[in-house]
Amino acid sequence: MTADPLVRIDQLCKRYGSLRVLDGVDLEVDAGEVVCIIGPSGSGKSTLLRCVNFLEKPDHGTIRVDGELIGVQERKGRLVDVPVADLARQRSSIGMVFQSFNLFGHMTVLENIVEAPIRVAGQPKADAEKRARELLAHVRLEGKEDAYPRQLSGGQQQRVAIARALAMRPKVMLFDEPTSALDPETVGEVLSVMKLLADEGLTMLIVTHEIEFARDVADRVVFVDGGKIIEQGPAAQVIDDPQEERTQRFLSRIGSAGDRETRPAV
Amino acid sequence: MTPVRSRRSPLVGTVLAWAAKIIVLLLAFQVVATFLSSDSLQWSVVWSYMFDGDVLAGVARTIQLTVIAMVLGCLIGLVLALMRLSPSIVLNAVSGAYIWVFRGTPVLVQILFWYNLASFLPELSIGIPFGPDLVSGSTNDLITPLVAATLGLGLCEGAYMAEIFRAGILSVDHGQTEASAALGMTRRQSMRRIILPQAMRVIVPPTGNQVISMLKGTSLVSIISMNELLYTVQVIYARTFETIPLLVVASIWYLVLTTILNIAQYFIERKFAKGATRNAPVTWRDRLPQRRKPTEKFFSHEETI
Numbered sequence: 001m002t003a004d005p006l007v008r009i010d011q012l013c014k015r016y017g018s019l020r021v022l023d024g025v026d027l028e029v030d031a032g033e034v035v036c037i038i039g040p041s042g043s044g045k046s047t048l049l050r051c052v053n054f055l056e057k058p059d060h061g062t063i064r065v066d067g068e069l070i071g072v073q074e075r076k077g078r079l080v081d082v083p084v085a086d087l088a089r090q091r092s093s094i095g096m097v098f099q100s101f102n103l104f105g106h107m108t109v110l111e112n113i114v115e116a117p118i119r120v121a122g123q124p125k126a127d128a129e130k131r132a133r134e135l136l137a138h139v140r141l142e143g144k145e146d147a148y149p150r151q152l153s154g155g156q157q158q159r160v161a162i163a164r165a166l167a168m169r170p171k172v173m174l175f176d177e178p179t180s181a182l183d184p185e186t187v188g189e190v191l192s193v194m195k196l197l198a199d200e201g202l203t204m205l206i207v208t209h210e211i212e213f214a215r216d217v218a219d220r221v222v223f224v225d226g227g228k229i230i231e232q233g234p235a236a237q238v239i240d241d242p243q244e245e246r247t248q249r250f251l252s253r254i255g256s257a258g259d260r261e262t263r264p265a266v
Numbered sequence: 267m268t269p270v271r272s273r274r275s276p277l278v279g280t281v282l283a284w285a286a287k288i289i290v291l292l293l294a295f296q297v298v299a300t301f302l303s304s305d306s307l308q309w310s311v312v313w314s315y316m317f318d319g320d321v322l323a324g325v326a327r328t329i330q331l332t333v334i335a336m337v338l339g340c341l342i343g344l345v346l347a348l349m350r351l352s353p354s355i356v357l358n359a360v361s362g363a364y365i366w367v368f369r370g371t372p373v374l375v376q377i378l379f380w381y382n383l384a385s386f387l388p389e390l391s392i393g394i395p396f397g398p399d400l401v402s403g404s405t406n407d408l409i410t411p412l413v414a415a416t417l418g419l420g421l422c423e424g425a426y427m428a429e430i431f432r433a434g435i436l437s438v439d440h441g442q443t444e445a446s447a448a449l450g451m452t453r454r455q456s457m458r459r460i461i462l463p464q465a466m467r468v469i470v471p472p473t474g475n476q477v478i479s480m481l482k483g484t485s486l487v488s489i490i491s492m493n494e495l496l497y498t499v500q501v502i503y504a505r506t507f508e509t510i511p512l513l514v515v516a517s518i519w520y521l522v523l524t525t526i527l528n529i530a531q532y533f534i535e536r537k538f539a540k541g542a543t544r545n546a547p548v549t550w551r552d553r554l555p556q557r558r559k560p561t562e563k564f565f566s567h568e569e570t571i
Contacts, residue, residue, distance in 0.1 A: 053448055055444055055447065055448065088450045089450060091447060091450045094448070096448035098441060098445060100441050102442060102444060105442075105464060105541050105542065106541045106542075108541075115449070115459065115460075116449035119455055148541035165449070168450065
């Protein structure tokens, strides 16, 4: 008998017009687990991630984090939206890192990190700043406190964004293609920070195209296509020995080293 | 066919360029000289009225009206812009209708309308619709020229400011809203702390224009005998028939005030440019032509970052 999962997604459905982006997704993430979601573009993997903190409102299905329903509550047997203040509180315990960093451009690095701890969590300024400096050191950006985001490289900005999300001490961190907008030479510095966090036992849900990283860091890899989970399991199994034909096709198309046998001979 | 080439020597070009500059300067000199030496301008009269007590009071009233109407306009504009951007269809429609009416009719007509409100609504009251009144009073007592002028200028300004605020808010990347929401900020916190400060960069320049046109627009309320700058000089020249000198007095004061506003706008824009560029904000000193090693200017800054 294992403990309840930290994140539990049940029968999640989302459609844009007639397009079914998510078609009944079930997913559980245990505390301390690192789950990488891979799949072709348009497969619904980003939408799945954005539903977890209700940046996208699902049409059907539920998300629970630490046992608490996100975005909705049960009233007389029906699910209704929670008040906005409750949604804000729920979101504050779910960290999110975006593909395009989305740092606050008019604030310095330090101000970016302490904004939510002070305004949302109500921490004293001195405590928040002390913790922010520790986090900056953790993502190897000491001395950048007073820089503005536009003065930093993409990799540095993304590491600030990670520190900003961590400042709220989230129960789970969501990463939405964190390295897709980066120059190739700065991808490594972001991935190594993420690996560090994974090693420290942070619960992470990562949408990524970095197959090598997924193989290296993920406890579990989930392959999504057409709004459905096609296959999931340990990284070594899903990436190096995929059972489903769609997974094999995807991995061979992006040139993963794992399935040399299935790649057409040159 | 070979392309036609100008065979003019470079010397001719230089001479033509200089000739053009000299002609323009001569013309400008002529205009200014005529203006300054004209007998009908009576510069001594202009100077004698420049710091006249009534004129200074008119200047003060003009500034007061500009400030009150702009503050009212900005408040209404911000509320209208937020209504326009809200998901509610009702708020959206009300805001749209307001902008449609107040932007679609002349300010002069609006000022006259407020001034003559008494003939349309003799009694004004605040109360429960179709229920008892809580406060009521005679419109004539309530709508003084100052109130009519403020309402006329401020309510109309709100319609323009609404569009400026809306454009500013829309100019901020949607990712900023998402990032603040993901951190647990409420819509209000996000708007106040994240979106509006960044929207200001887009909002300030057109607002500066609005303040300047408001300053000049206050002259419209002279029509309802509001004793601002234009009305004050009108009263004087109606008595002394020194029409042109007194209009020059008013013009000089308007120019002085708009010049001060231009300078203020420059400093406000610099404040809100924080973090918007990779380089430190440009100061007015940097804009002065100076001799500098180009390498120093272009490379040293980027490298230190």
